[in-house]
Amino acid sequence: MHPKIDSLLARFPRVELIGWETPIQYLPKISSMVGVDVYVKRDDLTGFGIGGNKIRKLEFLLGDAMAKGADTVITLGAVHSNHAFVTALAAKSLGLDALLVLRGREELKGNYLLDKLVGIETRVFKAEKTTDLIPMAEEIAGELRAEGRKPYLIPIGGASPIGTLGYVRGVGEIASQANGLGLEFDTVVDAVGSGGTLAGITLGLSLLGAETEPVGMGVGIFAGDMEGRVVELAEETQKLLGTKCRIKKPRIHDYSFGAYGKIVKEVGETIRLVAKLEGILLDPVYTGKAFHGLMEMAQTDELGETVLFIHTGGTPGLFHYGEEMLRLM
Numbered sequence: 001m002h003p004k005i006d007s008l009l010a011r012f013p014r015v016e017l018i019g020w021e022t023p024i025q026y027l028p029k030i031s032s033m034v035g036v037d038v039y040v041k042r043d044d045l046t047g048f049g050i051g052g053n054k055i056r057k058l059e060f061l062l063g064d065a066m067a068k069g070a071d072t073v074i075t076l077g078a079v080h081s082n083h084a085f086v087t088a089l090a091a092k093s094l095g096l097d098a099l100l101v102l103r104g105r106e107e108l109k110g111n112y113l114l115d116k117l118v119g120i121e122t123r124v125f126k127a128e129k130t131t132d133l134i135p136m137a138e139e140i141a142g143e144l145r146a147e148g149r150k151p152y153l154i155p156i157g158g159a160s161p162i163g164t165l166g167y168v169r170g171v172g173e174i175a176s177q178a179n180g181l182g183l184e185f186d187t188v189v190d191a192v193g194s195g196g197t198l199a200g201i202t203l204g205l206s207l208l209g210a211e212t213e214p215v216g217m218g219v220g221i222f223a224g225d226m227e228g229r230v231v232e233l234a235e236e237t238q239k240l241l242g243t244k245c246r247i248k249k250p251r252i253h254d255y256s257f258g259a260y261g262k263i264v265k266e267v268g269e270t271i272r273l274v275a276k277l278e279g280i281l282l283d284p285v286y287t288g289k290a291f292h293g294l295m296e297m298a299q300t301d302e303l304g305e306t307v308l309f310i311h312t313g314g315t316p317g318l319f320h321y322g323e324e325m326l327r328l329m
């Protein structure tokens with residue numbers, strides 16, 4: 001890990017859900033295709049449940065929940081939500097109850113199938129956007145409090161200052177690995193949903209005074225000024241840490257292809273290409289779109305010579321949307 005980052009984080013409760021450092025893997029065939037060196041931080045292999053980026057955030061979020069004596073964790077997302085499933089799974093593994101507030105159609109596919117297989121309590125609503133569910137989640141938390149329960153409400157994607165500590169710690173891990181490998185990354189690229197992952201990456205890089213630039217590929221959860229949202233979350237997290245470094249401004253590019261969760265042929269083709277060339281599975285909602293953007297921007301020389309992609313997981317999305325994707329290809 002990283003001494004400076006670890007000492008900053010030492011006072012925050014953290015439950016260990018990831019028992020190892022995830023590898024940084026070079027992609028020789030993709031690199032020769034796009035003309036720059038592309039590496040992947042395999043956070044799809046964080047290892048708890050379906051893995052992914054959320055596990056890093058949950059180590060601090062559930063550490064905080066336990067420290068506060070919570071007995072039930074509530075969070076929200078779409079029915080295909082990776083975040084919702086692993087949050088409930090991790091909460092239950094710690095002996096806490098869990099309740100998911102979800103939107104969309106109850107199809108036994110992907111993460112929703114996993115929710116049901118594990119026996120997680122879900123409340124599913126028809127709603128346009130996940131943010132529409134916030135009042136329902138708050139109302140349910142109020143109901144539980146009235147019953148004498150102690151609910152801990154985790155926001156969409158775990159995008160709170162406590163959750164953001166997960167990727168501050170993740171950057172410390174990356175910095176130590178890069179040092180050991182003699183690597184300096186020009187950019188670090190990730191898929192942006194709630195913005196919590198990029199906020200942690202941005203703050204971590206800023207705290208280390210790294211030259212590396214944080215770059216997000218937006219998948220369309222939030223419209224509007226996502227860069228401002230990410231910087232604001234990084235600043236709030238910096239307040240929590242008691243540090244005062246200048247926060248780098250991340251670039252965020254729109255790779256939603258028009259809407260969050262929209263399944264498109266180009267992304268299906270990128271998923272197929274990366275699977276065949278490098279044996280790595282991306283997903284149609286997040287990492288496939290982000291990596292498609294990475295390949296496009298690398299070829300127009302917008303990401304520098306050495307690029308690190310954070311593989312944030314999402315494999316169940318292949319089993320939720322795979323048939324729809326195949327029909328387009």
Ligand SMILES: Cc1ncc(COP(=O)(O)O)c(CNC2(C(=O)O)CC2)c1O
Nearest residue numbers: 077081082083157193194195197312314
């Ligand atoms: C596989 C995968 N990759 C990247 C992201 C984006 O991360 P952030 O929310 O931290 O920006 C998600 C998020 N997913 C959300 C979910 O509900 O699963 C929070 C939206 C993700 O699942």
